[in-house]
Amino acid sequence: MSDLKTLAEALKNGTYSRVVFMVGAGISTGAGIPDFRSPGTGLYANLSKLNLPYAEAVFDIEYFRQSPKAFYTLAGELYPGKFLPTKFHYLIKLFEEKRLLRRVYTQNIDTLERIAGVGADYIVEAHGSFAANHCIDCDAELATELLKLDMEDELVDGIPVCRQCGGYVKPDIVFFGEGLPDRFYDLWEQDCKKTDLIIVAGTSLSVYPFAGLPAAVPRRTQRVLVNQERVGDFASSPRKVDILALRACDVIADELAELCGWADELVELIRKG
Ligand code: APR
Helix, strand or coil: CCHHHHHHHHHHCCCCCCEEEEECHHHCHHHCCCCCCCCCCCHHHCCHHHCCCCHHHHHEHHHHHHCCHHHHHHHHHHCCCCCCCCHHHHHHHHHHHCCCEEEEEECCCCCHHHHCCCCHHHEEECCEEEEEEEECCCCCECCHHHHHHHHCCHHHCCCCECCCCCCEEEEEECCECCCCCHHHHHHHHHHHHHCCEEEEECCCCCCCCHHHHHHHCCCCCEEEEECCCCCCHHHHCCCCCCEEECCCHHHHHHHHHHHHCCHHHHHHHHHHC
8 A cells, every 4th residue: 555545544534633744845836936955946046146155144144134135135036925825735724624733834934824724823934924024123013015115115225124223124034043933832842742643745854943843753653754855854764654755745735635535625725715
């Protein structure tokens, strides 16, 4: 029996009911948003126009303090609003509708889980999102409509500035050098021990602490990797019962929905969009 078939049987017969998804940029490539590290197509391979000292500097808080222009050049291209959720995002929503979803930990800042209709209580945006914006000096909030106006305003060179102190403002995306939201740690404390199935999808598992989540679940928790390549401890220290679905996320979403008898419901969710 294929691993996915075994997984589908267990989902249908109620073996798993507290499913935690752990996802990364690979679940949004189908939406037209490049991931970060795929050779050639990944964002980090296409930032030469920004003259960065190294690719990840575009999301580094100290580099942002000196040269915010690089991030805001990229933000103009990545800003949510023009991308739609993928089949995989709707599969997560379907798990919620089936009352199987415990949480989705996402590294993505595109808010496509929210746009797919996943309830806010289920979502942990571990690396923040564009949903709000704060000054990096005095922490005053700047409304998104003002941030967007500044991004188009040559007088400030497209860099949003704080109306209180004149400092630089950035969306609440977690930059390298910043801490993850308390929500990440608070909910993981509970979820880690309670989940009976984790589905890790579309991530290279290269950025900690998020990358450490799959290895932290108890041995009794079933783990599934949906990724184009083996990553993290699925490669370095795999567990005997790990299920590896090493194909495109959206293909797996279709296959799993089909095996569970949920194909029509997934199509309907996407149609209602
Ligand atoms: N289906 C399945 N896997 C895919 C697909 C797809 N359609 N597209 C890409 N992948 C895989 C890639 O093979 C890679 O293993 O998804 C993974 C994406 O890895 P990264 O580009 O490193 O993205 P991610 O893991 O989310 O990056 C983590 O790095 O720069 C920081 O903060 C940023 O949150 C980001 C973090």
